[in-house]
Amino acid sequence: MSKPVSGSQTLLRGLDVLDAVAAGASDLPSLSAALGTTRSTTHRLAAALVERRFLTFVPREGYRLGPKLMELGFRAQATMAVAQVARPHLERLSETCEDTIHLGVLDGEWALYLDKIPGRRRVEISSRVGERQPVWSTGLGKALILDLGEARWRDFYRVGEARGAHPPRDLDTWLTRMRDYAERGIAFDHEENEPEVRCVAAPIRDASGAIVAGLSVSSTAQYMDAGRMEHLTGEVRATARTISRALGWSG
Numbered sequence: 001m002s003k004p005v006s007g008s009q010t011l012l013r014g015l016d017v018l019d020a021v022a023a024g025a026s027d028l029p030s031l032s033a034a035l036g037t038t039r040s041t042t043h044r045l046a047a048a049l050v051e052r053r054f055l056t057f058v059p060r061e062g063y064r065l066g067p068k069l070m071e072l073g074f075r076a077q078a079t080m081a082v083a084q085v086a087r088p089h090l091e092r093l094s095e096t097c098e099d100t101i102h103l104g105v106l107d108g109e110w111a112l113y114l115d116k117i118p119g120r121r122r123v124e125i126s127s128r129v130g131e132r133q134p135v136w137s138t139g140l141g142k143a144l145i146l147d148l149g150e151a152r153w154r155d156f157y158r159v160g161e162a163r164g165a166h167p168p169r170d171l172d173t174w175l176t177r178m179r180d181y182a183e184r185g186i187a188f189d190h191e192e193n194e195p196e197v198r199c200v201a202a203p204i205r206d207a208s209g210a211i212v213a214g215l216s217v218s219s220t221a222q223y224m225d226a227g228r229m230e231h232l233t234g235e236v237r238a239t240a241r242t243i244s245r246a247l248g249w250s251g
Contacts, residue, residue, distance in 0.1 A: 020035060021064065054069055111140050123223070143201040145211075147203075186237055201215065217236055
């Protein structure tokens, strides 16, 4: 008799169920045989996956892969496509501005960095590919939510703490800035996420016009005073629009 599963074992067994269904197992006996688990354990795992739409179950036909997997597949494919399409444009932007370039997407309530091109200046930006940062404090994060409206902005403002945020958090000031960013199609980080680090960011859109990613140019305050931030807005927006057009946007 198989032992009860819990924690990470449960997760791994659930993934094994998906693999078994993908390989052709469609009923409890065949799934139990593939996993080496009892029918009761297998049924609990399969039922949980059906509930979360990773599997579907049709009487007399059995289990099939569910729509949630298709949704995740499309999202993964879209994310990979954005990174591949954007890379040469980000490289060109890096050559002209010499600052650190980021590409990121919205991952739940966080900004997720997909790509980073280090700048040529003698400064270190501590971000890493695969890292998640608060949306409210990063220029990239703000660019990702420009279309969502004030109610959703307030939700994002409550999530996460920045590393040594400066100046102190103030919702009214932040919302005023967000309204301006939304109108201009650009977003700034005024040392809100990390002391002495500022950035200029813009949203990237797909064929439907929805924001699917964002890019940013980051440097230390020494190289990114208010005048230079304004100067960079045109180039950052232009690069974001070029990438958006490559993704099918026609706005």
